[in-house]
Amino acid sequence: MATTAWRTSRGRTALAVALMVAGAVAAPLLAAALGWMVVEIVSGDGGRAALAGVTAGVLAVMVLTLGHFAHLAYYEIAELAELDFDERLIEVSNGSPGIEHHELAEHADALTVLRQEGRQFRTGLEALLNGLGLVLAVTLTAALLAARNPVLLLLPVAAVPPLLAGRWAERTVDRARTATAEPTRAALNLFHLATSPRAAGELRVCGVQDELRARHGRLWATATRGLWRAQLRATWVRAAGQLVFALAYVGGVLLVVQDAADGRRGVGDVVVVIVLAGQVNQQVATAVTLLQDLQRAAGAYRRLAEVGAAVTSSAAPTPRTRPPRRLRTGIELAGVTFAYPGTDAPVMREVDLRLPAGATVALVGENGAGKSTLVKLLCGFYRPSAGRILVDGTDLHAMPLGEWHARIAAGFQDFVRYELSAQEAVGVGDLPRVRSEPAVRAALDRAQAAGVLDDLADGARTQLGKSFADGAELSGGQWQKLALGRAMMREAPLLLVLDEPASALDPEAEHDLFQRYAEHAGRVAARTGGVTVLVSHRFSTVRSADLIVVLEDGQVVESGDHATLAAGSGPYAELSALQARAYG
Numbered sequence: 001m002a003t004t005a006w007r008t009s010r011g012r013t014a015l016a017v018a019l020m021v022a023g024a025v026a027a028p029l030l031a032a033a034l035g036w037m038v039v040e041i042v043s044g045d046g047g048r049a050a051l052a053g054v055t056a057g058v059l060a061v062m063v064l065t066l067g068h069f070a071h072l073a074y075y076e077i078a079e080l081a082e083l084d085f086d087e088r089l090i091e092v093s094n095g096s097p098g099i100e101h102h103e104l105a106e107h108a109d110a111l112t113v114l115r116q117e118g119r120q121f122r123t124g125l126e127a128l129l130n131g132l133g134l135v136l137a138v139t140l141t142a143a144l145l146a147a148r149n150p151v152l153l154l155l156p157v158a159a160v161p162p163l164l165a166g167r168w169a170e171r172t173v174d175r176a177r178t179a180t181a182e183p184t185r186a187a188l189n190l191f192h193l194a195t196s197p198r199a200a201g202e203l204r205v206c207g208v209q210d211e212l213r214a215r216h217g218r219l220w221a222t223a224t225r226g227l228w229r230a231q232l233r234a235t236w237v238r239a240a241g242q243l244v245f246a247l248a249y250v251g252g253v254l255l256v257v258q259d260a261a262d263g264r265r266g267v268g269d270v271v272v273v274i275v276l277a278g279q280v281n282q283q284v285a286t287a288v289t290l291l292q293d294l295q296r297a298a299g300a301y302r303r304l305a306e307v308g309a310a311v312t313s314s315a316a317p318t319p320r321t322r323p324p325r326r327l328r329t330g331i332e333l334a335g336v337t338f339a340y341p342g343t344d345a346p347v348m349r350e351v352d353l354r355l356p357a358g359a360t361v362a363l364v365g366e367n368g369a370g371k372s373t374l375v376k377l378l379c380g381f382y383r384p385s386a387g388r389i390l391v392d393g394t395d396l397h398a399m400p401l402g403e404w405h406a407r408i409a410a411g412f413q414d415f416v417r418y419e420l421s422a423q424e425a426v427g428v429g430d431l432p433r434v435r436s437e438p439a440v441r442a443a444l445d446r447a448q449a450a451g452v453l454d455d456l457a458d459g460a461r462t463q464l465g466k467s468f469a470d471g472a473e474l475s476g477g478q479w480q481k482l483a484l485g486r487a488m489m490r491e492a493p494l495l496l497v498l499d500e501p502a503s504a505l506d507p508e509a510e511h512d513l514f515q516r517y518a519e520h521a522g523r524v525a526a527r528t529g530g531v532t533v534l535v536s537h538r539f540s541t542v543r544s545a546d547l548i549v550v551l552e553d554g555q556v557v558e559s560g561d562h563a564t565l566a567a568g569s570g571p572y573a574e575l576s577a578l579q580a581r582a583y584g
Contacts, residue, residue: 012077013077015070016070016077017132019066019067019069019070020066020067020070020130020132020133021132021133021136022062022066022133023062023063023065023066023067023070023133024130024132024133024134024136024137025133025136025137025140026059026060026062026063026066027059027063027137027279028137028140028141028144028276028279029059029140030056030059030060030063030275031141031144031271031272031275031276031279032144032272033052033055033056033059034056034271034272034275035268035269035271035272035275036052036055036268037049037052037053037055037056038267038268038271039267039268040052042267042268085300085304088304088308089304091308092304092307092308128294130286130290131287131290131294134283134286134287134290137279137283138159138280138283138287141276141279141280141283144272144276145252145273145276145280148256148259148269148272148273149255149256149259149273151252151255152252152255152256152273154248154252155248155249155252155277155280158244158245158247158248158249158284159245159280159283159284159287161240161241161244161245162238162241162242162244162245162284162287163241163284163287164241165237165238165240165241165242166238166241166287166289167295168234168237169233169234169235169237169238170234170295171295172230172233172234172237173227173230173231173234174295174299175230176226176227176229176230176231177227179226180222180223180226180227183219183220183222183223184219184220184223186219187216187219187220187223190212190215190216190219191216193212194209194212194213194216242284245284249277249280252273252277253273253274253277256269256270256273256274257270321394321398321399322399322400322403323391323399323403323404323407323494324391324392324394324494325528326494326528326529327357327358327391327392327494327528327529327530327531328357328392328529329356329357329392329393330354330355330356330357330358330359330392330529330531331354331355331378331389331390331391331495331531332353332354332355332389332390332393333351333352333353333354333374333377333387333388333389333390334352334387334388334389334390335350335351335352335386335387335388336348336350336351336352336353336377336384336386336387336388336389337349337350337351337384337385337386337387338373338377338382338384338385338386339385340382341382346385346554347370347373347554348370348373348374348377348554348555349554349555350386350387350555351374351387351554351555351556352556353549353556353559355531355533355547356531356546356547357392357525357529357530357531358525358526358529358530358531359525359531359532359546359547360517360518360521360522360525360531360532360534360544360545360546360547361531361532361533361534361545361546361547361548361549362533362534362535362536362542362545362547362548362549363375363533363534363535363536363549363551364535364536364537364542364548364549364550364551364572364575365537365550365551365552366537366552366575367537369551369552369553369554370551370553370554370555371499371535371551372413372499372500372535373554374551375410375412375497375499375533375535377389378495378497378533379405379408379410379495379497380396380397380401380404380405383397391404391494407493407494407495408490408493408494408495408496408497409429409487409488409489409490409493409495409496409497410487410496410497410498410499411483411484411486411487411497411498411499412483412497412499413499413500413535415479415480415483415486416483417464417465417474417479418464419463419464419465419466419467419468419471420463420464420465421460421461421462421463421464422452422453422456422459422460422461422462422464422482423435423437423440423460423461425464425482425486426440426443426444426482426485426486426489427439427440427486427489428486428489429443429485429486429487429488429489429490430443430489430490430491433489437460439489440460440485440489441453441460443485443486443488443489444481444482444485444488446485446488446516446520447481447484447485447487447488447516448481448484448516449481449482449484449485452474452478452481452482452485455478456472457472484498488520491523491524491527492524492527492528492530493524493528493530494528494529494530494531495530495531495532495533496520496521496524496530496531496532496533497533497535498517498532498533498534498535499535500535500536500537514534514536514541514542514544515544517532517534518544518545520532542562543562544562545561545562546561547559547560547561548560548561548562548565548572550565550570550571550572552571557570557571558570558571558572
């Protein structure tokens with residue numbers, strides 16, 4: 001955390017440290033100045049008493065104000081450091097070319113805690129700066145106490161039990177935060193669902209508002225109950241530690257008062273010890289609080305490092321084989337079996353499939369047949385549990401996946417609604433050309449979606465999304481058309497994937513769109529030998545594909561062209577006939 005603050009702004013960090021340290025050291029010096037003033041008043045030396053009073057006043061002003069001036073410096077540092085933490089969290093979350101880690105519950109729990117703890121950096125930074133001043137203040141306090149009576153050095157020692165108790169208490173609370181991360185995450189998900197404008201209509205039609213509120217309440221109650229029990233145990237432990245110091249505080253004051261009564265110490269020493277003992281009490285309480293805040297901030301950075309290490313360890317070493325510039329033979333799945341991370345049940349089993357270079361391949365099958373899973377494997381998002389995916393005979397995972405991703409284009413069923421300008425929302429499909437409006441319009445034209453920009457008030461410059469006051473909210477079909485345009489931005493990919501690209505369109509519009517895709521696939525095949533993979537649950541729209549692959553329960557049950565499959569007696573012929581009658 002100190003390294004982050006220094007890297008973020010050295011000048012502000014140095015200023016904040018200087019102000020915090022000066023304010024903290026001024027407190028024990030104020031006790032000495034008050035003792036000096038009392039001595040001079042008792043002796044009747046008005047001049048020296050006035051000088052002592054002015055000194056005490058200046059020190060009091062320093063104690064009261066320097067911390068506030070330091071706040072101005074570290075407040076901005078904390079804002080920048082929180083941004084740095086968020087950027088590191090984004091980097092960790094996207095630190096692997098695959099997405100396996102997103103499927104793990106422990107990863108999701110860790111991210112939930114980190115999103116919450118990342119907002120605590122300001123408290124942690126303040127604790128760190130206060131801690132530096134506190135160390136010097138405690139050292140100076142100890143020296144002043146020892147000058148009055150060496151036994152009083154036990155007062156800072158008496159601070160150890162509450163410090164240890166505070167450390168144990170914070171560990172207890174931190175474990176509770178981790179244990180309650182799952183119900184917290186589920187409750188937050190319900191909250192976002194219940195407050196989302198997109199879901200408002202369906203929630204009302206289904207009448208589930210009360211059920212969502214009830215479940216949200218139960219989940220928060222579960223999370224709160226676990227945290228409350230941990231906080232209760234922590235409070236009792238902290239109280240026991242503070243009691244130890246309280247007894248030592250009373251004993252120290254009585255010791256100095258007895259010395260004064262016996263004539264071994266003056267009234268000024270009594271004043272100094274009483275004020276210092278009070279400050280020690282405050283120092284101990286501050287130390288306990290600071291330790292909790294520092295532990296919490298350190299825990300966030302530790303958890304971030306652990307998640308980053310887990311993501312990095314799950315990634316394979318960077319391969320040296322580069323993707324080919326042009327496909328010669330195609331892409332082949334050899335004995336591919338796959339189960340999602342954290343599960344044992346395979347969703348694909350021993351799939352053998354060849355996608356010839358330059359071919360347009362259609363994946364068809366009922367929901368849950370494994371179409372989208374196969375697409376994700378082809379994109380390299382997951383490694384097969386068994387078997388290999390070969391690109392011109394080379395294992396896909398022997399290539400740098402980042403380079404493979406740069407050579408593919410994809411339009412997914414669960415597409416992203418980028419709240420950017422309309423041009424950027426399409427242009428990010430080929431980042432080097434994101435600022436080229438002609439390239440964006442050409443991509444939208446290939447996706448049969450050029451009319452979307454014409455319907456927007458500011459055309460390609462229109463800001464999208466309700467996160468902005470003047471942002472335009474699009475219909476589901478308009479968002480999907482922008483996503484299709486985004487998939488068309490790369491003109492010469494080795495693999496073009498369109499996963500249910502027209503789910504928001506009617507059958508006739510989908511058929512027309514697939515014809516445009518077939519034309520684009522022909523251009524891609526001519527330039528790079530690229531394979532175009534179309535996923536659809538409507539059999540009538542994939543008739544022109546070079547190869548139609550029928551999936552069922554994670555296995556290829558038949559493949560061939562439309563004429564061959566339709567003339568047979570397999571699932572394709574049966575289901576395409578059923579759909580033809582349904583849409584006829």
